[in-house]
Amino acid sequence: MPLDLVTIPCLKDNYAFLIHDSASGATAVVDVPDAAPILAALQTRGWRLTDILITHHHDDHIAGVPALRDATGAKVWGAAADAHRLPPLDHALTEGDSVTIGAETGTVIDVSGHTMGHIAFHFPGSGLAFTADSLMAAGCGRLFEGTPDTMWASLSKLAALPPETLICSGHEYTASNIRFALSLEPGNPALISRASQVALAREDVRPTVPSTLSEELATNPFLRAALPELKAAVGMANASDAETFAEIRRRKDRF
Structure with a gap:
């Protein structure tokens, strides 16, 4: 169960x-x-x-x-x-260690970047990942301690989880994160749809987390830094994925 x-x-x-x-x-x-x-x-x-x-x-x-x-x-x-x-x-x-809750065993993932030493917990049997301030709903945490390379590596680990995984993140920042995402990809249909859903949820004072990883892959600019359309949107067509992520994070910090 x-x-x-x-x-x-x-x-x-x-x-x-x-x-x-x-x-x-x-x-x-x-x-x-x-x-x-x-x-x-x-x-x-x-x-x-x-x-x-x-x-x-x-x-x-x-x-x-x-x-x-x-x-x-x-x-x-x-x-x-x-x-x-x-x-x-x-x-x-440490990364790779196990945490057992009842009959289910979860795995520890090092997701340093927001802070160094930040960890996430993945419970594959239940399809749950607790990511706190690393991967967030439509966003990611500010880089208070880590580098862009460190955070991109952490997000890449989470992006590789099964797409149906529920991402349980630590804050109700989704609406503001989506406003920023739309500034980069105003024509993204999945993002436009998510914006409407989030607006309705917040009007009803309902949480917008957890979200599915598949939803994040379709709408979260920080997970999409490797895509040619995101690179083009931020003028980084020939940049590395980590460099593009860094530019997106800089823009969000100023947004």
């Missing part, structure tokens, strides 16, 4: 995610911007939290970890490379 997924809005525009194995009762949360909404979601469903999975060290992803761990006794998993700036870890992870 696939893991149950619950998307939990936190703070102003963050998301945490619960994953639950109904057979064993094991339940994990990915990132903890704030403990209170996660505890409320657990109580509503009668679930017991067993594990806390951390993607990276920014406060809006870890601030609630101490309170949540104290309230639940859950074990904390995070990147070994980031351990010096994360809450104390029970399990320190």
Whole structure:
């Protein structure tokens, strides 16, 4: 049975995610911007939290970890490379390591770029990837610590996952990301359609995440940097994929 997924809005525009194995009762949360909404979601469903999975060290992803761990006794998993700036870890992870939640085993992917030591969690049996601020809905995170080459390599790993994978990213930035994407590809029919869908979702105060990887490949300019049409759109027809990505990221930073 696939893991149950619950998307939990936190703070102003963050998301945490619960994953639950109904057979064993094991339940994990990915990132903890704030403990209170996660505890409320657990109580509503009668679930017991067993594990806390951390993607990276920014406060809006870890601030609630101490309170949540104290309230639940859950074990904390995070990147070994980031351990010096994360809450104390029970399990320190590197790329390729496994994380088991009930009957399902996930794989750790190094997606450094937004920060160094940023990791993602891929649960292939359930078709879920928790990418936080690396690959985002119609965008990607700012490069606070990594280089464009590093981020492009990270995004390329995620782009190679099965296209039906649900990309569970960390923020409600989709509408602004799509406005930028349209500035590059105003005639992209998939992007035009997605813009309409996102506008309707936000009018109803519904989350626009998760999204499918196939949707991201069709509409997310940061995943499309290798395509001739995107290279042409930013005047980089003869540039490398990483150079084109860097130009797109620079434009987004100024948008």
